[in-house]
Amino acid sequence: MAKILVLFAHPLLEKSRVHSKLAAAAKKVKGVTFHDLYEEYPDFDIDVNEEKELLLAHDIIVLQHPFYWYSAPPIIKQWLDLVLEYGWAYGRGGVALTGKFVLQVVSAGGKQELYSPEGRNRFTFRQFLTPFEQSFRLCHMEYLSPYVIHGTHRLSITEIAEVAAGYAQLLTALQTGQIQPEQLAGENYIDGVKGLIALNNSLHEQ
Amino acid sequence: MNSDFLIQALGYLAAAVVFVPIAKKLGMGSVLGYLIAGIIIGPYVTGFIGQQGDDIMHFAEFGVVMMLFLVGLELEPELLWRMRSSILGMGGLQVLITAAVVALLSLPFHMHWKEGLALGLIIAMSSTAIVLQTLNEKGLMRASAGQSAFAVLLFQDIAVIPILAVLPLLAVHSVAATGADAEKHTWISGLPGWLRTISVIGAVVGVVLAGRYIINPLLRIVARTRLREIFTATALLLVVAITVFMEKVGLSPALGTFVAGVVLANSEYKHELESDIDPFKGLLLGLFFMAVGASVNFNMVASKPILIVSLVMSIILIKALILFMLGRVYKLGMDQNLLFATALSQVGEFAFVLLSFSSEGNILSKEVIEIMMAVVAISMALTPFLLLFNEKWLTPKLGCKIEEKVEEEVTVINEKNKVIIAGFGHFGSTIGRFLRANGVTPTLLEIDSDQVELLRKMGFNVYYGDATRADLLKSAGADEASILIVAIGNPEKVLEVVETAKKHFPHLQLLVRAKNRMDAYELMDAGMMHIYRETIDTSLRLGQDALKMLGFRAYRTKRAASIFLKHDEKSLKTLAATRDDLGQYITTARERMEEQEKIIQTDLEDMGLNRDEAWDSESLREEAANVER
Numbered sequence: 001m002a003k004i005l006v007l008f009a010h011p012l013l014e015k016s017r018v019h020s021k022l023a024a025a026a027k028k029v030k031g032v033t034f035h036d037l038y039e040e041y042p043d044f045d046i047d048v049n050e051e052k053e054l055l056l057a058h059d060i061i062v063l064q065h066p067f068y069w070y071s072a073p074p075i076i077k078q079w080l081d082l083v084l085e086y087g088w089a090y091g092r093g094g095v096a097l098t099g100k101f102v103l104q105v106v107s108a109g110g111k112q113e114l115y116s117p118e119g120r121n122r123f124t125f126r127q128f129l130t131p132f133e134q135s136f137r138l139c140h141m142e143y144l145s146p147y148v149i150h151g152t153h154r155l156s157i158t159e160i161a162e163v164a165a166g167y168a169q170l171l172t173a174l175q176t177g178q179i180q181p182e183q184l185a186g187e188n189y190i191d192g193v194k195g196l197i198a199l200n201n202s203l204h205e206q
Numbered sequence: 207m208n209s210d211f212l213i214q215a216l217g218y219l220a221a222a223v224v225f226v227p228i229a230k231k232l233g234m235g236s237v238l239g240y241l242i243a244g245i246i247i248g249p250y251v252t253g254f255i256g257q258q259g260d261d262i263m264h265f266a267e268f269g270v271v272m273m274l275f276l277v278g279l280e281l282e283p284e285l286l287w288r289m290r291s292s293i294l295g296m297g298g299l300q301v302l303i304t305a306a307v308v309a310l311l312s313l314p315f316h317m318h319w320k321e322g323l324a325l326g327l328i329i330a331m332s333s334t335a336i337v338l339q340t341l342n343e344k345g346l347m348r349a350s351a352g353q354s355a356f357a358v359l360l361f362q363d364i365a366v367i368p369i370l371a372v373l374p375l376l377a378v379h380s381v382a383a384t385g386a387d388a389e390k391h392t393w394i395s396g397l398p399g400w401l402r403t404i405s406v407i408g409a410v411v412g413v414v415l416a417g418r419y420i421i422n423p424l425l426r427i428v429a430r431t432r433l434r435e436i437f438t439a440t441a442l443l444l445v446v447a448i449t450v451f452m453e454k455v456g457l458s459p460a461l462g463t464f465v466a467g468v469v470l471a472n473s474e475y476k477h478e479l480e481s482d483i484d485p486f487k488g489l490l491l492g493l494f495f496m497a498v499g500a501s502v503n504f505n506m507v508a509s510k511p512i513l514i515v516s517l518v519m520s521i522i523l524i525k526a527l528i529l530f531m532l533g534r535v536y537k538l539g540m541d542q543n544l545l546f547a548t549a550l551s552q553v554g555e556f557a558f559v560l561l562s563f564s565s566e567g568n569i570l571s572k573e574v575i576e577i578m579m580a581v582v583a584i585s586m587a588l589t590p591f592l593l594l595f596n597e598k599w600l601t602p603k604l605g606c607k608i609e610e611k612v613e614e615e616v617t618v619i620n621e622k623n624k625v626i627i628a629g630f631g632h633f634g635s636t637i638g639r640f641l642r643a644n645g646v647t648p649t650l651l652e653i654d655s656d657q658v659e660l661l662r663k664m665g666f667n668v669y670y671g672d673a674t675r676a677d678l679l680k681s682a683g684a685d686e687a688s689i690l691i692v693a694i695g696n697p698e699k700v701l702e703v704v705e706t707a708k709k710h711f712p713h714l715q716l717l718v719r720a721k722n723r724m725d726a727y728e729l730m731d732a733g734m735m736h737i738y739r740e741t742i743d744t745s746l747r748l749g750q751d752a753l754k755m756l757g758f759r760a761y762r763t764k765r766a767a768s769i770f771l772k773h774d775e776k777s778l779k780t781l782a783a784t785r786d787d788l789g790q791y792i793t794t795a796r797e798r799m800e801e802q803e804k805i806i807q808t809d810l811e812d813m814g815l816n817r818d819e820a821w822d823s824e825s826l827r828e829e830a831a832n833v834e835r
Contacts, residue, residue, distance in 0.1 A: 011761055012759075012761075012762070013759055014758075014759055014762060038759065038760065038761040039759060039760045039761070040760075042760040042761040042763070042764035043764060109826070109827070153826075153827045
């Protein structure tokens, strides 16, 4: 039974098509703590001690956010800056988070093809996420293959509902231990639009 | 037009214009100015107004009537409830003890106990007009002495009603003797005592009912005509009508209008009525004080100087001692208690009202009433001097000597403290605590000496005194300080402090508290750059929470509130500018409404949040879809 903490960041959820559904789906999964950063800290005034305790109380940290300017909404950066303290999360004696897993769940407007040396965005998605990956590595955490939902601009309402259901399935599987987090490690890249099917496929390939 | 009237008006107005500013300049307050003006034009100095003093007095009592109407309007039931313990406790005890003591002391002077009691009730009254005006001018209303004085005065104002009802029961002279002064025909003058009492109560109930069911609907109709002068006329008509009615019933018109005021306190026209009646009240009250000054019978004073002087002295002393004792019981500090006791030690204008009522009802003898008229007037005239005496001699001698203690520490303090906070009530104390929590220790100026004592015990650098005084600011270290925070609640005082600071300490950055938009305008006119309206942030914070409870996202409401605040500050500046162009002051409720309307209209214009193009924009989505298609 893994304890999952979803750190969610969306500055304008009321207009969001995808994340509103994803968030609603994640909230319903048993054993998942859903932590809405913009709702909790509209002033960016993050309660560091509270956040640290949340981290310590969970095994898998899910970072769920839209992809803006090839990165996360600013409150995530603020969170990283404040919560991952030297001497606690990294540096001398900073071992509090050792062995925990991080899963980034990101939505992007552009299709997957655009994120390649030939595509308009010139780099792969995984390359854009390297700052996050390295930050968590520095904190002795295991960075799992990111779960990316591409082409959100073109998803229909029914498609979005399916994507949300897939996301909920993933969380449930992780929570119940049906999927071990270690199985998601490595240089993989999970296509969130295809949901659990893609995940199962990639697991079988391994 | 009757030239006599014009000449009289000339005399009164000239006397007021000459003596009131002089009195104010000498720090004596305007009431004393009016009294001196009255004495000077009265029959015993220049004789300008001869014996008409009494008539003028009668006319000018109308000022008191109007004042009570306004006092009534200002009486909010919640305020009464909140202050119930000090009003009933301090006020009640003050009136009862004073009345009882006076009644006891009058027994050896061959007076009936009923007469003594009536006299005691009359003497228990203090002068609301003088005390409130003086304390306001000195900015002491918020100090604990001011609050206590207000509570006691309030009780006295209200107590007038039952006292007027009870006085007829205290009549010892036979009703038959009334024939002598039948020049005043009232509807109830022939009735026996108990029936008069019932009539009095009935009349009051009548005014209450009229206020609720006739006056307010009438005001609504008149307001709809949108003719300002008709509204003013209606307001005056209202007061005059009640006055006439009350006089016909043989009651104090002051009582009637007071009740009408209380009834209308919840009316939507409250502020309109206030601003309409206020100028008339001010002038007539001035006239009243002049008439009091003129009506002091100096011939009688001269014939019985020892009696009068000893009466004045002993009444003031008795009242002050009782008040002082009460202040002790209610735990006022020494300074505040001395101020409280001296401020209320005179006999007030209600005494005139009650005395004239007593003379009509044969409750007191003519002789007693004449002497008392002089005694009351003299005691009122002495008030400013008593306060001066208290300020300059009594408090320094007996008080807590806070100012001296402060003086010794001046050199130590002003080297360190770069911030001065003037006014350390709720508003200022939060600022002070916040600064101190961040390692900045401000110097504080506070006018309530009890508060000062408390804060000193808690280790704050507090100076007692009035921040409008340049010398006090200087001793608080204004020369070395870089910031002056004006957190005083009284807008007029704030403006005074601003003027003083601009004149004597131009290097100071001023951060100023404003009550509302009107205040903010005036402060802008005074060249202030940093103006903080008391309620705007709190209201917006509350609004944010309300939106959140309705399901809005926290971050959106936060952004909406900051955008709103910026927009509001901008519209404040714009409207301040147009206001200057028009060259007019917004003073009435209706003009305020019109401005509110303008503000709300600009609020409705898009403030930017609704066409948020950041993050999940519709147009971006459409374009992306097109490109990829």
